[in-house]
Amino acid sequence: MSDTNRAEAEDSFISHLVELRDRLIRVVLAVVAVFLCLVYWARDLYDLLAQPLLRELPAGGQMIGTDVVGVFVEPVKVAFMTAFLIVLPYVLYQAWAFVAPGLYKHEKRFALPLLVASVALFFIGMAFAYFLVFPAVFHFMAAIAPKGVAWMTDISKYVSFVLTTFMAFGLTFEVPIVVILLVKAGLVEIKQLQEARSYVIVAAFVIAAIFTPPDVLSQLMLAIPMCLLYELGLLVARFISRPAKSEDAANIMSGAEIDAALTAAEEAHRKQEG
Secondary structure, three states, rough: HHHHHHHHHHHHHHHHHHHHHHHHHHHHHHHHHHHHHHHHHHHHHHHHHHHHHOOOOOOOOOEEOOOOOHHHHHHHHHHHHHHHHHHHHHHHHHHHHHHHHHOHHHHHHHHHHHHHHHHHHHHHHHHHHHHHHHHHHHHHHHHHOOOOOOOOOHHHHHHHHHHHHHHHHHHHOOOHHHHHHHHHOOOOOOHHHHHHHHHHHHHHHHHHHHOOOOOOOHHHHHHHHHHHHHHHHHHHHHHHHHHHHHHHHHHHHOOOOOOHHHHHHHHHOOOOOO
């Protein structure tokens, strides 16, 4: 590599680092700005997050704060989490704007809808946990609590449980995206994924046992959607893979046309020489 090419490569690398730094700064500023707007309502956001549990506590029941600063830190933590979720589409847009110039046109056409779908599925997974899983699990826990036991929890443990569950269900709902990417990248075939269905079911229940409370109900509410979303991913991947074949066929035809044109040009050149 010549000195000129080496200098151009270094300048290009430095310019990419500068662009990455600028985009990271924009993301951090956006999160901080939204957080500062929400921190005033941190207690209200925590109350909203705690509603699924508070509705199931016995009359007069409440959560407790065993940490000295927990009553302040946990609502602020919820406000920060909410700010990040609000800014998440902007974060992904910055990531997309950084990598998009290096993608081909057909890759952009495929990646952008997939990016939007991944954000939507993550939020749907969180909503599923909040509106369906939490009420069912907390109602079950309240029903099986022994008599004479005051069923309460520390707010720090509750926030930790909620964030872990949100993350588990949000990532679970990304299963169709993972399946589609694996098929689209050519790493696996749809037939192989179909044959691995039994292993996926076992893995779904193992993951559910790790990331949910030790009760059958919550484990089923994570494992069953994971299996259904796996099937959805197979269905969408099968649908998406069909146009790719037609595009390949079109490329083959265009290549054949080019070969024919080159052959005709060679023949014309021979006739001129003759």
